[in-house]
Amino acid sequence: GAVVSQHPSWVICKSGTSVKIECRSLDFQATTMFWYRQFPKQSLMLMATSNEGSKATYEQGVEKDKFLINHASLTLSTLTVTSAHPEDSSFYICSARAPGQGYSPLHFGNGTRLTVT
Amino acid sequence: KNEVEQSPQNLTAQEGEFITINCSYSVGISALHWLQQHPGGGIVSLFMLSSGKKKHGRLIATINIQEKHSSLHITASHPRDSAVYICAAPMEYGNKLVFGAGTILRVKS
Numbered sequence: 601g602a603v604v605s606q607h608p609s610w611v612i613c614k615s616g617t618s619v620k621i622e623c624r625s626l627d628f629q630a631t632t633m634f635w636y637r638q639f640p641k642q643s644l645m646l647m648a649t650s651n652e653g654s655k656a657t658y659e660q661g662v663e664k665d666k667f668l669i670n671h672a673s674l675t676l677s678t679l680t681v682t683s684a685h686p687e688d689s690s691f692y693i694c695s696a697r698a699p700g701q702g703y704s705p706l707h708f709g710n711g712t713r714l715t716v717t
Numbered sequence: 718k719n720e721v722e723q724s725p726q727n728l729t730a731q732e733g734e735f736i737t738i739n740c741s742y743s744v745g746i747s748a749l750h751w752l753q754q755h756p757g758g759g760i761v762s763l764f765m766l767s768s769g770k771k772k773h774g775r776l777i778a779t780i781n782i783q784e785k786h787s788s789l790h791i792t793a794s795h796p797r798d799s800a801v802y803i804c805a806a807p808m809e810y811g812n813k814l815v816f817g818a819g820t821i822l823r824v825k826s
Contacts, residue, residue, distance in 0.1 A: 634814075638758075643803065643816045691758050706814070707784065710759035 603627055604696050613684055613716055621712045627680025629674035634706075635667075638691040647692075650677040653697045665712035677699035684716040720744045721806050723817035730824050735793040738820045740804035743785065747807060750814065751778050751789050754801040763789070763802075794824045 613619050617657040623633055629650045646714040648669050649657040656669035666688075668680040677696075681688055693711040721742045730736050742749065748767040754760045764771050764778040766787070771778050775794075780787040791798055801821050805814040 624808045644805075644814075645816075646813055649813065693758070693760060695760075705765045706762055708752070708760035708762065710757070713758060 604630075604694065604707045604709045606694055606712055607710055609710060610713040611715070613714070615685055615716055616683055618680055618682045619684055619714060621681075621692055621694075621714075623677045623679070623696070623709050625675045625696045625698075625707070628696075628698045630677075630697070631674060631695045633671060633677040633694055635669065635677075635679050636693045636695070638693065638711075644693065647679075652677075681714065684714070686716045689714055689716045720808075720815045721804060721817040723804055723810045725820060727819065728823070730822070731793050732795060732824055732826045734794050734824075734825075736794050736798075736822065738789045738802050738804075738822070739818055740787045740789070741785060742787075742806045742815075744806055744808055744815060749780055749787050750805040751787070752768050752803040752805060754803060754819070756800070760803075771793075791822075796824045796826050799823050 605624045605626055607622045611619055633650040635647045637647050638644045644667045646659050647662045650671040652671045652674050658664045666682055671677040691711050691713050693709055695706045695708045697706050724739050748765050750765050751763040752760050753763050766778055766780050775792045777790040789802060799822055801819045803819045805818045807814055
């Protein structure tokens with residue numbers, strides 16, 4: 601079945617540094633990938649929609665200059681948290697939709713737990 | 718008010734019990750997802766359904782489009798079923814998912 605690989609699974613970084621998270625679709629081409637954030641004991645919140653070859657669409661309240669998204673190929677989208685602060689510590693997860701007719705299933709990565717010290 | 722409401726928020730069951738988790742939504746949808754999130758955080762898509770009923774092993778998902786309600790059932794529950802179960806629906810005519818708050822399930826042996 602379709603697999604989405606996310607890397608790294610966890611990362612600890614110092615405040616002020618940048619962290620890049622990769623999301624790869626391993627056996628299908630994903631023109632659209634989604635990035636979510638999940639704080640402890642809360643549900644997933646969509647941050648942005650990543651479109652291959654074009655700019656990402658950010659949800660209201662998400663700073664596009666802080667959360668840089670690049671979707672340069674049909675199998676890879678990256679999320680870079682720039683100048684990370686402790687409040688950015690969260691669980692980040694991506695998903696991708698396999699191509700197909702109509703509304704096709706979503707496949708999720710295993711997530712990245714970011715801790716900013 | 719969240720457009721996708723789940724109940725119960727927490728559920729503790731004894732091994733072998735039949736479990737039901739409910740999801741009600743107010744958005745118009747093309748399909749509804751049931752997801753399973755394990756303690757490590759990884760998410761598995763269990764079902765995507767737009768009508769009727771789907772079954773996979775001990776898991777059954779049903780949806781009533783007219784009533785805007787879906788249920789996830791687990792038969793013969795097992796401790797390994799312990800996880801957070803989340804229903805999610807795409808915003809009307811779009812791909813963006815609206816997530817329920819999740820149901821924390823704990824199955825005791």
